Amino acid sequence: MSKAEILANIRHGLKRGAATEAQREATLERIRAHKPTIIPKRSQLDQPGQIQLFREMASAAAAELIDIQSLNQLPSAVAAWLNQHQFKTLVSASDECLNQLDWSALGEINREQRVARSGDLASLTTSMAGIAETGTLMLYSRPESPTTLNFLPDCHLVLLKESDIVGSYEDAWNRLREKHPNSMPRTVNMITGPSRSADIGQKLQMGAHGPCVLVIFILRDV
Template sequence: MSKAEIFNKIRRGLHRGEPTAEQRAVALARIQAHKPVLIPARAQLDHAAQVELFRTMATQAAAKIIELNHLSELPQKVTEWLQHQQFKQLVSASDNWINDLDWSPLGDIQRVQRVAQSGDRASLTGCMAGIAETGTLMLHSGNSSPTTLNFLPDCHLVVLRESQVVGSYEDAWQLLRKTHPDGMPRTVNMITGPSRSADIGQKLQMGAHGPCELVIFLLKESH
């Protein structure tokens, strides 16, 4: 059943006909207004404090943070992490800023760019924003970064610039609307730490529905 058919059934159930042009205009104006709602006090900080709060909340959610002073350090830091895990392959997003880096430190570790597949051990992506109030990453789908990279591999490596850290979820949505004025991405994902579940026997199971490890490479604001 299509979305239009579902809405038509709801409309009939409410005994309402097709909306008038005036009603459509009112609804559209309300959607486009994006009026802010109540923002938690802990997110209303200066930017430096928001970055520190993000570090704290992300770490509490079992994410690992690796600091970068410059983006050029990323290949070496990623290589060191992959070697420690004894991984021989990295599935990477194909953003220009990733491809422009010198990946020679990988040596015999293979870096491939494609959608993720079952059995992939590690993926590398960027993200849209880091949300300080809960240590959450906002990512969205696109031609260069398929959503599968966020969920199928065992380990997800994410690059986050300090300049991308915002205080609240509302701030993140406003940023997304601003950077995509012609329409929202098909998929937007909110990721807080590695996947986990305690549904079975109340025992915490990491990687239950996605990556069992989330590594955030946090790039200093000045770079």
């Protein structure tokens, strides 16, 4: 059942029709008037401080960080990581910034632009923001980057620009609202390190609900 059908059933149960234009505008006005919550002091830093904090927090969450000096270096850096781990296929998002690159450095490694499927070992996506507060990545779903890429493969490779690192969650949400002022993405994912769980016997298990490896390629501001 689609979201539209679910909401229609709820309206039917409440004996309400579709929202009027005035009701929609009132809702949008409440969203636009959103007030930020408390911002942790540790994230109230200048940009260099936010970048350093993100690195520290992401590393503490067991993410692997790889620096690149230019976007053109990404294919070689990705190829080196995949070859090191003997992966032969990369499932990739089809963002414009990725498609404009020369991926010949992958050699015999296949780069497939599609949704992820069970059994895929490695995926590559971009990220909208890095949140220094907790070393968290913000990603959102869209046709060129389906959410399956974020969770199904064992290893998730992510491109993050230093210029997209912000201090707090509120800063990241504000960026998303500015990018999508009229309609939010269907799915927004917050990813902090590899998936893990200690629910069973208090023993930490990596990859319990998603990728067991998170690699962040950080594009330096130079």
